[in-house]
Amino acid sequence: MAEFTFSTEQQELRKAVRRFAADNFDEETVRRLMESDPRFDPKVWARLGAELGVLGLAVPESAGGVGGTLVDQAVAVEELGAALACGPLFGTVYLAIPALVAASAGAARDELLPELIEGRKTAAFAVADQAGAFDPAAVTLTATDGDVTVSGTVARVVDADAADVILVAANGSGGVGLYAVDAAAAQRTNLVTLDLTRPQADLEFASAPAQLIAGPDEAERVITHALQVGSVLLAVEQVGASQHLLDIAVEYAKTRLQFGRPIGSFQAVKHRLADLLVDVEHARSTAYHAVWALTDGSDDPALAASIAQATCSAAFSRVARDAIQTLGGIGFTWEHQAHLYFKRATTDAALLGSAEQHRDRVAKLVLDTAAVERVPDVAVGVPR
């Protein structure tokens, strides 16, 4: 499983997901779904799970999955991201399933995991992150023992609007645990989101019946793992969407004529697109590296995830801005798909830590600890 090398099966998987997305997440369908309730088609979601089998590709066979790797999951996510596929990918695939996989086996986990993988149920991950990392001290929800219940509020939970199950972190008597709550037991307030394809809801729990997924002995590890996998899959989604948008901008620059020539022949336009190409290639390299780092342990997962998030958030945002500039007036219309990607780029950049927050984390891991080793020579004005 050499880094950056996809197997024949993975290339076939990519083609299959791309075909499925072309048939089920074409632009017209995405526009219809993003203004429906719920904001995805449960039948298509179930087909993604049961027919295509791409919702839990990295789930081991012992936990009821197909025993693939995060590389397989990333291949599928990149193609779904390119199409802005509607459905609770963020809540269910990026975060909830990785959390359940990381948790010890137990009745609640073992019952829920297959439902999510098969696409029969969806989940949201209502654990407030600190820029993509977990801080147990920031958990405000409380849990009771005995008849287990949780209470408290969590704001702006992605994919919670229509989720069947909510995973929450709450303070029990023994410390912070991860719990599953039936969404029907929560008070939900759906929010109007900038990106209509990525819904959010505020959640309020008042002694809502809950099941313990990960106790205080492992909750921090489980949640940290989920946030790292989520950050990396989000980065991969950003790569897929960036490439799609760059392709659209390049195609337009080749065919749009002004002053009697294609606008892509002007260097002002050509050089901007060349810079976007570099950014997309860089983003792809960092995202794939992080996927492999989490798969085979070849790099520090926290550092690899932050390198990818810092790079991919910045790249997708820039591609989205500059694609609209390249498209000109048509790129500012509701009719053109560019704004859907621009809103996704802005949203993705803010989720699980901004580029700036991940840069700060990289600085902590790389610069703040750098040893005084090879100090370059500095001239001091004395002839030599």
Added chain:
Amino acid sequence: MSTAADSERVADLARQVVADHNPKSVPIPDYLGACYDAGLSWVHFPEEQGGLGVSRGLQAVADGILQGAGGPVPLGLNPMGYGMAAPTIREHAQSDDLKKSWLRPLATTEDIWCQLFSEPGAGSDLAGLATSAVPDGDEWVINGQKVWTSLAHRARWGLLLARTNPDVPKHKGLTYFVIDMHGPGVETRPLRQLTGQAEFNEVYFTDARIPDAHRLGDVGNGWAVAMTTLMNERSALGGSGSRRGAGTISDAVGLWASRPDLHTPVLRDRLTQLWLRSEAQRLTSERSRASAGVGGPGPEGSIGKLVGAELNQHIYQWCMDLLGPEGVLYHNYNLLDEEDSEADWRGPVQQRFLRSRANTIEGGTSDVMRNILGERVLGLPGDLRADAGMPWKEIPRG
């Protein structure tokens, strides 16, 4: 495609060279000569021309063993020779005898090579060059001036692009030659650059002569031959080390770690951005190696050239910004009698800062690199050319 058998053969031959020629005691030309004779200089070249006729990707196997044992890095000793001349000679020289007579002393570094392309009037628009080659019997007579020629003062042979027909459009009137740098009518003068040093030269030709046998490719086909050379130059310039934090960024991180008294949050974030871009480019090179494996350099190499050049400039600019008033000092501007073309890169940070201004100009300007990425990778249409189809002699110059 390479096979495991090929790989094992290359490794066996390399181990044999190391066993028979201890790189720590044998003189460099003898060691590199043994590598050449074993077919390990360019493993994808034909046998008896320094190669084995196996996949190019296996060069890393040979180099790993030969250099791992303490052998020299030949690309550093004869950069134009190994990186540019060898592939061009191999593809275009007129006879196998000539190929062998050029390639072996090139490989041993006894013959240093230089590249005579740029002229005062032809930089980015290389095809507009004016140095003339006029036939005289079975020789060509050369007149004109070249500039920015590294190693011309030490070179035995030069790769020369000259105009053989001024009456046709510029790309069509060029022919590619190998010129004897020691021959009459060839004069080399050092060209002092803004760092104070002179790692390049100007070369003047006054009725210099080249036998027709030293022509590479057909008369009028020089542009196509030159592309072989240039694509190899860009991939050579764009290559970078594969260890995280290595290369130019290590200067900045080293300086940062040594000067906590100068830390500010803004400088920290700027350095992090530079570190991240270095890392993203390093990973991109790794990914490109993993997916290409075999085959020659392509336009994707232009990403490495473009990013590497701009990163060098930004990194040394950051060093100067960190140092502030301490940084605006120098050691001296005396022109050193230096045989070493890389001297500027071994100087203090300020000298590297000054030297880095050339990075976005040499080996293809960043503006041209963006054209290449736009046109050859993204497939965007070319710019309008005011000289399209015009005979070279009618193109306005200046």
